[in-house]
Amino acid sequence: DTEVTQTPKHLVMGMTNKKSLKCEQHMGHRAMYWYKQKAKKPPELMFVYSYEKLSINESVPSRFSPECPNSSLLNLHLHALQPEDSALYLCASSPGQGATDTQYFGPGTRLTVL
């Protein structure tokens, strides 16, 4: 099983709303990732959790707040977003072996900020 699941599939929110994106994997992976992908562009890394600790934050604005409650779950809390934050948000996971890891991606959450 190489499945990463993400909920919801679509999300529309206003600039004053608070919402959360969820990601789950049951492959025993110890590294999990959040990416942002704008149309016709490659994914851009936002955060990396390794063994449930935040290891990389790619200078993401504080209106995006990641959380890793346990090794299978990854959340992205959203607050006071801007319309330019509308994008496909992808979660990925990997075994946690560093540079030899292979990342497996979820189907993404399509976020629209009004």
Next chain:
Amino acid sequence: GEDVEQSLFLSVREGDSSVINCTYTDSSSTYLYWYKQEPGAGLQLLTYIFSNMDMKQDQRLTVLLNKKDKHLSLRIADTQTGDSAIYFCARTHFGNEKLTFGTGTRLTIIP
């Protein structure tokens, strides 16, 4: 920063072979990957090759790596309509789990 470049578009007749190319600038590679993304979907891992290999074949897919020229290619044999998608090459770096993606190639199949 390091660049990973791909041509933006490729059109191929159904049944022909598709060859998608990728070039990179940093020679300190570890693994190099090919991902497929269909419209509105996430990234599907197709195949990968370790940087000490020259070639890897997996059913209809053949990956070639030319380390001297820093060139990676993906050949899809007997291209089908279901192969229509955007294909991203990506690589990791020694000591770093970050993936660097190419710009993506949109493959269109001509009936």
